[in-house]
Amino acid sequence: MDVNYLTFFIGKSQFCIPAERIVEINRHCDYTIVPGAPESIKGILNLRGQLIVAFDMSSLLGVASEPSLHNVVSILVKVESSIISLMVDRVGDILALGDSTFEAPPNNFSLHMRNAVLGAHKLSDSLLIIIDPNLFISQLTTTASANELLQTSF
Amino acid sequence: MLDMENNDEILAEFILETREILDLLDGDFIRLEQSPDDKKLIGNIFRALHTLKGSSGFFAFKRLEKISHAGESLLGKIRDGQISLDPEKTDRLLDTVDVLRVIIEGIEKNHSEPLGDDQQLIEQLQALAKIQSQSVQRDVNLQKQSELGAEVEVFVESPSFSQADIAIPTSDVSISDKPHDVSAPVKVNLDTLDRLMNLTSEMVLARNRLLPFAANSKDLSFSQTVRSIDLLTLELQERMMKMRMQPISYVWSKFSRLVRDIAQECHKKVNLIQIGAETELDRALLDAIRDPLIHILRNSIDHSIEMPEVRKSKGKPEIGNIQLRAFHQNGMVLIEIVDDGAGINYDGIRQRAIERKLISSQEAVGLAKEVLNELIFLPGFSTKEKVSSLSGRGVGMDVVKNNITNVGGSIEITSEVNAGTTIKLKIPLTLAIMPALLVGSEEQTYAIPQNRIIELVRLDPNDTRALFEDFYGTPVYRLRENLIPVLNLSDELKLNKVSVDKTNSISLVVAQSEGVQFGIIVDTIFNIQDVVVKPLGPLLNNLPKYAGATILGSGRVSLIIDIDGIASESGLIGGFGANTITPVIENTQIEDGEIAMLLFELNGLSRIATPLDSIEHILMLSEEQFQENGNKEVVYYQDQLMHVIRLEDYVSGCQLNDSSGSAVFPALTCFINNKTYALIVKKVHDIIQVPIKMYELSSPQRGIEACVIYKDEVINVLDLVEVLAMHNAHDSTTMYPRVIDIHGVLD
Numbered sequence: 001m002d003v004n005y006l007t008f009f010i011g012k013s014q015f016c017i018p019a020e021r022i023v024e025i026n027r028h029c030d031y032t033i034v035p036g037a038p039e040s041i042k043g044i045l046n047l048r049g050q051l052i053v054a055f056d057m058s059s060l061l062g063v064a065s066e067p068s069l070h071n072v073v074s075i076l077v078k079v080e081s082s083i084i085s086l087m088v089d090r091v092g093d094i095l096a097l098g099d100s101t102f103e104a105p106p107n108n109f110s111l112h113m114r115n116a117v118l119g120a121h122k123l124s125d126s127l128l129i130i131i132d133p134n135l136f137i138s139q140l141t142t143t144a145s146a147n148e149l150l151q152t153s154f
Numbered sequence: 155m156l157d158m159e160n161n162d163e164i165l166a167e168f169i170l171e172t173r174e175i176l177d178l179l180d181g182d183f184i185r186l187e188q189s190p191d192d193k194k195l196i197g198n199i200f201r202a203l204h205t206l207k208g209s210s211g212f213f214a215f216k217r218l219e220k221i222s223h224a225g226e227s228l229l230g231k232i233r234d235g236q237i238s239l240d241p242e243k244t245d246r247l248l249d250t251v252d253v254l255r256v257i258i259e260g261i262e263k264n265h266s267e268p269l270g271d272d273q274q275l276i277e278q279l280q281a282l283a284k285i286q287s288q289s290v291q292r293d294v295n296l297q298k299q300s301e302l303g304a305e306v307e308v309f310v311e312s313p314s315f316s317q318a319d320i321a322i323p324t325s326d327v328s329i330s331d332k333p334h335d336v337s338a339p340v341k342v343n344l345d346t347l348d349r350l351m352n353l354t355s356e357m358v359l360a361r362n363r364l365l366p367f368a369a370n371s372k373d374l375s376f377s378q379t380v381r382s383i384d385l386l387t388l389e390l391q392e393r394m395m396k397m398r399m400q401p402i403s404y405v406w407s408k409f410s411r412l413v414r415d416i417a418q419e420c421h422k423k424v425n426l427i428q429i430g431a432e433t434e435l436d437r438a439l440l441d442a443i444r445d446p447l448i449h450i451l452r453n454s455i456d457h458s459i460e461m462p463e464v465r466k467s468k469g470k471p472e473i474g475n476i477q478l479r480a481f482h483q484n485g486m487v488l489i490e491i492v493d494d495g496a497g498i499n500y501d502g503i504r505q506r507a508i509e510r511k512l513i514s515s516q517e518a519v520g521l522a523k524e525v526l527n528e529l530i531f532l533p534g535f536s537t538k539e540k541v542s543s544l545s546g547r548g549v550g551m552d553v554v555k556n557n558i559t560n561v562g563g564s565i566e567i568t569s570e571v572n573a574g575t576t577i578k579l580k581i582p583l584t585l586a587i588m589p590a591l592l593v594g595s596e597e598q599t600y601a602i603p604q605n606r607i608i609e610l611v612r613l614d615p616n617d618t619r620a621l622f623e624d625f626y627g628t629p630v631y632r633l634r635e636n637l638i639p640v641l642n643l644s645d646e647l648k649l650n651k652v653s654v655d656k657t658n659s660i661s662l663v664v665a666q667s668e669g670v671q672f673g674i675i676v677d678t679i680f681n682i683q684d685v686v687v688k689p690l691g692p693l694l695n696n697l698p699k700y701a702g703a704t705i706l707g708s709g710r711v712s713l714i715i716d717i718d719g720i721a722s723e724s725g726l727i728g729g730f731g732a733n734t735i736t737p738v739i740e741n742t743q744i745e746d747g748e749i750a751m752l753l754f755e756l757n758g759l760s761r762i763a764t765p766l767d768s769i770e771h772i773l774m775l776s777e778e779q780f781q782e783n784g785n786k787e788v789v790y791y792q793d794q795l796m797h798v799i800r801l802e803d804y805v806s807g808c809q810l811n812d813s814s815g816s817a818v819f820p821a822l823t824c825f826i827n828n829k830t831y832a833l834i835v836k837k838v839h840d841i842i843q844v845p846i847k848m849y850e851l852s853s854p855q856r857g858i859e860a861c862v863i864y865k866d867e868v869i870n871v872l873d874l875v876e877v878l879a880m881h882n883a884h885d886s887t888t889m890y891p892r893v894i895d896i897h898g899v900l901d
Contacts, residue, residue: 032711033598034690035647036697044690046705049352053693082691137693 001099005121007092007128008075010063015129016121019094023076023083029054031085040136042071042087052076054085060116060136065089079133086133095128097121162265168209169262170341175202176258177407179251183244184410188425190239200229206254215267218257224279225250231283243282248411249275344437347397354387354394355686359709361387395587396434402480402489403431405444409451413476416455423462423473424455433480435487439581442561443489446554450491450577451476453551458495458575468572470494482583486563489579498569500526509846527567531555562588562605590685590704590714593663594678596649599712601685601704602663606717608671610679611662631662631673638664640673641724643715647699667721674720687714699723748843751862752822753869755837757802758809763842763862764872768824772838775821789821789832796823796832797881804877805857807870826878833877844869856880 004019031043031054040060045052054074058065065071071087101121105114118132182199186192203226210218225247231237253275260268361384368380406428417424435443459465459474466472477492503526504518512529513521530551558565562582569575582588582605590601591610611633613621622629622640629640640662644651662673685704690697698719706712751763752772773791780787780798787798798821802808821832848860848871857880859873 030710032703032713034694034697034700034713035649036699037694041693044694044703044711046709046711049356049705051688051691051703051705051711053691084693 002096003098005095005097005128005130006075007095008057008073008086008088009090009092010058010061010065010088013061013063013129014092014126015057015061015131016095017075017077017086017131017133021077021079021133023078025091026074026076027072029074029085029087031087045074045085047076047083047085050083052083052085054087055136057086057088057131061113061131077133079137084133084137086131095121097128103127165213165261165265168213169258172206172209172254172258175206176251176255178202180248180411181407183247183251184414184426186239187241187244187414193233196229196233200226200233203229215257215261217267217270217272218254220276221250221253221257221272224276224283228279228283237283246275246278246282250279342397351394351398351686354391355705357387358391359705359707362707363709398436398438399434399583400437400440401431402433402435402440402487403428404437405440405447406431406478409447409478412448413451413455416452417459420456420459421461422455422459424459425473425475427475427477428479429477430480433482433487434583435581436583439561439583442557443563443579443581446557446579447478447489447491449551449554454491454493454495454575458493458497460496464496487581487583489581491577491579492574494574497571497573497575498527498530498567500569500571503529523569527569530567531565562603564605587684587686589682591663591682592680592706592712593643593661593676594680595643595647595676596652598649599680599706599710600643600676601712601714602665602674603701603714603717604682606665606667608664608666611664611673612679613660613662633664633671633673636671638671638673639726640675641720641726642675644675644677646674646720646724665717665721667718667726670721670726672721672726674715685712685714749846751842751844751869751871753839753842753864754820754822754835755839756805756808757836759805759807759870761867762805762858762870762872763844763864764822764874766841768826768874769822770825770830771823773821773823773832774818775832775834776818778817791832794830796821796830798832798834799877799881800834801857801872801877802834804880805872806855807858824874826874831878831881842869 005016006019006022007014007016009015029045031045033043034041037043040055042054042056042059045054056071057063058070066089069089071089073088073091074085075088075091076083076085101123102119103122104119105117109117114135116131116136118130118135120127120129179199179202182195182202186195186199189195203222207219207222207226210216210222228243228247232239232243237243253272257267257270260266364380365384368377371377409428410426413424413426454476455474459476460468460470462472465474475494477490479488479490479492481488500523504513504521507513507526507529508515508518512532531554532552555565558579558581564580566578566580567575568578589604591604591607593600593602611631622631623637624630625637625639629642630637631640643649661676661679663676663679664671664673666672685706687702687704689695689702690700694700699716700719701714701716703711703713750766752766752769753761753763756762775789775791779789779791781790782788783795787800789796789798819834819836820838821834822838823830823832825831842864844862844864848862855870857873857877859871859876861868861870863869
């Protein structure tokens with residue numbers, strides 16, 4: 001069974017997310033910065049009356065983006081019960097990929113990136129990294145509550 | 155009998171409807187007790203029980219069926235005038251409602267009737283009904299039924315539970331003779347409503363963007379279409395707002411029963427009058443005001459309304475009156491709770507305030523009622539000597555006030571001795587919408603809740619030097635004769651500086667948090683508008699500076715500033731200065747009375763004491779337990795981090811400990827400002843009762859507040875506040891890296 005993936009670019013690097021999660025793709029979103037929020041959170045934007053948290057994927061994935069394209073495209077994806085926005089440089093093609101090319105992250109894969117990367121697909125010339133928004137959302141919410149705990153204990 | 159698995163939905167509806175019936179029955183029985191001859195009311199109750207019996211039979215809930223049958227039989231007799239209603243019968247009937255409620259809760263949990271023996275109750279009901287004839291009156295007075303348009307008999311066979319089929323007892327608690335409206339309401343999930351609300355507000359924004367096109371267009375039919383869209387959107391918005399509203403009777407309907415029960419418990423006679431029960435409020439707000447209202451009612455009955463004999467001797471009617479009145483005013487809902495009881499004991503409050511050292515006795519005499527009323531809302535302030543089972547369960551008026559202010563409301567008390575007390579609650583119509591002031595800082599727009607703003611001050615930038623004064627590093631502003639601390643919004647939010655242009659005037663928003671007034675500097679003040687509050691969601695919920703966000707007319711998101719959050723994050727509140735009323739430390743003659751003090755010894759100072767109230771525990775600590783935390787000493791004791799304070803370092807007249815003494819010291823622990831401190835002393839002597847009367851020291855001594863006389867001996871009283879302030883200030887004077895101490899006192 002092949003699964004559809006949407007590929008996107010940050011700088012020269014290519015990533016993909018499962019296409020079934022995608023709600024819509026927008027350009028030039030007007031977002032509001034949230035001072036004090038984690039660095040990877042770019043701000044919040046309004047999607048038909050719903051507040052959407054926008055993630056700066058270049059900061060989250062640690063990849064430099066092309067300055068002229070920085071956070072130009074917003075990919076709205078469904079995670080758990082809510083919708084979030086992933087701000088990327090540009091979107092690429094939709095690829096149908098099967099289990100045969102899938103690889104889980106290697107054992108010595110950085111712990112930090114494990115919270116965003118599900119695995120990779122072996123393409124003929126490169127590895128296509130699969131981003132799972134669910135992973136970093138759940139990680140962010142748990143650190144948020146952990147921070148709260150830390151603050152209250154002192 | 156039906157297969158329950160396939161009928162969960164019908165069952166859920168049955169439970170919901172039954173609960174509604176039971177709630178209404180509670181109120182109806184109380185009113186019936188007051189006017190036992192109200193045939194219409196009896197008819198309503200009779201029909202409600204009959205409905206319940208019918209539907210219970212349909213689900214084969216035998217217990218429900220039997221009990222409601224017994225209740226119905228008794229009511230049938232009363233309705234037909236064969237027997238009359240007395241308090242005993244009312245009690246039994248209310249018991250019946252209680253048992254029915256328990257059974258319904260059981261059914262909700264397990265989808266089957268809980269086990270239980272109701273024989274006794276049924277026999278009691280039957281005994282009460284057994285006066286003349288044994289035959290149970292079965293034929294329902296059809297004429298009365300048709301008045302309400304409810305077909306009870308048909309319903310018994312019908313598996314549908316739509317509201318129209320159920321005879322509902324009168325639900326309007328207000329004193330009005332309006333016939334009950336029997337149109338069928340639809341129950342909608344609150345989430346669905348919220349989503350619809352979102353869509354509607356988006357619709358409004360889209361319309362706003364469309365309007366300029368129509369204004370500039372020459373196409374008449376286009377303009378007309380836009381005009382009708384405009385009108386429709388407006389109406390849609392209004393209807394949507396109304397949908398979230400529910401009459402206050404939703405909360406009040408339970409009060410008649412509550413008041414009756416409390417009054418009986420206190421052996422008092424109380425009559426509850428409800429006016430304006432049809433006043434509508436947002437559903438979320440209704441839930442928020444229920445507990446405060448219950449608390450206020452309890453207080454009124456328990457404290458204000460006098461015993462019947464006392465009332466008689468005062469020339470008042472034996473039965474006390476409590477009036478609940480709700481009405482709309484200036485876009486707010488006003489709820490008044492008026493009783494005709496003894497009123498507030500202001501002397502008691504004065505006394506209590508003196509005991510708690512909030513005011514001195516001289517001040518107390520002159521204090522106006524308004525100020526004393528404010529005292530009632532301080533945490534832990536209660537004048538009631540004994541804690542009764544009703545009021546004074548640890549939930550004081552401070553909690554009531556907090557609950558009300560949390561939803562953006564306010565509370566006000568007025569009272570006349572022997573004439574009664576009036577409590578006024580001002581509640582916004584809805585939680586989802588609130589008026590907010592839009593301000594700009596570094597080209598960002600923020601909303602500040604209007605109810606937290608005291609005043610706005612426009613400052614001329616050419617004068618800025620003179621306007622903000624430097625309080626040794628902290629900017630302050632001279633607001634008339636008062637100095638208020640000033641925060642810069644862009645600094646608090648760590649915004650990137652964009653505007654270097656200083657020619658525009660800047661503005662100061664004066665706000666208040668926990669009794670502390672402070673100013674917030676913003677670049678621009680736009681306008682006040684109603685904003686729809688949206689939560690930031692789980693990803694951003696650990697940001698205390700924001701109360702949520704809202705979508706502006708332009709479609710852009712704007713953050714709503716949480717005044718309390720900003721104030722506490724900046725350290726403005728939570729310190730020692732946070733006391734709404736500063737304790738009076740000038741120790742002139744203070745009222746007679748005694749206070750318990752802990753007597754202890756320091757190196758070089760053999761007689762020093764501190765009020766027992768301020769100390770939590772006495773521990774024995776050894777030197778090895780002390781650990782370094784930056785430049786401070788701390789002790790980790792029983793999962794608690796305590797800051798060690800060696801009192802000898804702070805109290806004048808002490809010799810510094812050469813640490814050659816014993817390895818184990820007694821430590822007094824106190825919990826102040828969310829921190830636990832361990833005060834190291836040499837020896838703990840005794841607990842002594844000393845007069846409250848304190849003598850001022852001729853020249854102020856460091857760490858000593860005053861002295862008291864105990865058995866002709868002079869005993870120094872520790873100034874804990876000063877010691878803690880010195881301890882916390884200690885950090886900034888040392889060379890070591892500072893311990894991050896957000897809540898510490900930085901003076």
